[in-house]
Amino acid sequence: GAVVSQHPSRVICKSGTSVKIECRSLDFQATTMFWYRQFPKKSLMLMATSNEGSKATYEQGVEKDKFLINHASLTLSTLTVTSAHPEDSSFYICSARDVGDRRSYGYTFGSGTRLTVV
Amino acid sequence: GNSVTQMEGPVTLSEEAFLTINCTYTATGYPSLFWYVQYPGEGLQLLLKATKADDKGSNKGFEATYRKETTSFHLEKGSVQVSDSAVYFCALTEGNQAGTALIFGKGTTLS
Numbered sequence: 178g179a180v181v182s183q184h185p186s187r188v189i190c191k192s193g194t195s196v197k198i199e200c201r202s203l204d205f206q207a208t209t210m211f212w213y214r215q216f217p218k219k220s221l222m223l224m225a226t227s228n229e230g231s232k233a234t235y236e237q238g239v240e241k242d243k244f245l246i247n248h249a250s251l252t253l254s255t256l257t258v259t260s261a262h263p264e265d266s267s268f269y270i271c272s273a274r275d276v277g278d279r280r281s282y283g284y285t286f287g288s289g290t291r292l293t294v295v
Numbered sequence: 296g297n298s299v300t301q302m303e304g305p306v307t308l309s310e311e312a313f314l315t316i317n318c319t320y321t322a323t324g325y326p327s328l329f330w331y332v333q334y335p336g337e338g339l340q341l342l343l344k345a346t347k348a349d350d351k352g353s354n355k356g357f358e359a360t361y362r363k364e365t366t367s368f369h370l371e372k373g374s375v376q377v378s379d380s381a382v383y384f385c386a387l388t389e390g391n392q393a394g395t396a397l398i399f400g401k402g403t404t405l406s
Contacts, residue, residue, distance in 0.1 A: 183338075209394045211396045211397070213399075220399065220402060221399040221402070223396050223398065226396055228394065234394075270338065270339065272339075272396075272397070284329075284388075286340075288338035
């Protein structure tokens, strides 16, 4: 079945530095990938929709200059948290959609990245 | 806009008890509805789905029926096991276009 690999699974960084998170679709091509942030009380917030070869679409309230998204190929999207601050500490999850997969309606999730900013 | 509301947890049950987790939705059109499960330390996994009114999704003993009249998609299981302890998310999406994201409820922890 469809597999999405997300890396790293955990990262600790200092305030003011930038962190890049990768999301790869391993056995299918994804023209669209999604980035979510999971808060401590578990709710999943859609941050942005990443489109291959074009600019990402950000949800209201998400700072596009802080959360840089690049989707340079059909199998890779990256999220870079720039000038990270402790309030950016969270669990980030990517999802890719294989529209040819009718069994799950095509959404496959990465295993998530736990970001801690100290 | 579209949204999903599910009951707040945590839900604590004895083994073999009956489980219900309520989920209602608001959508402008005709969404597809999903339940996802997140086991401790793992990513999200699709549990079941329903794509039109009156459809019943089922998997691993869990069931949910798409009720358009009550805009609900409640998750049920007749006899829970310890291994079912996880966070459960109700979600919806409208359309099958590639750019359509899943919208999630806040999650319900079952222990």
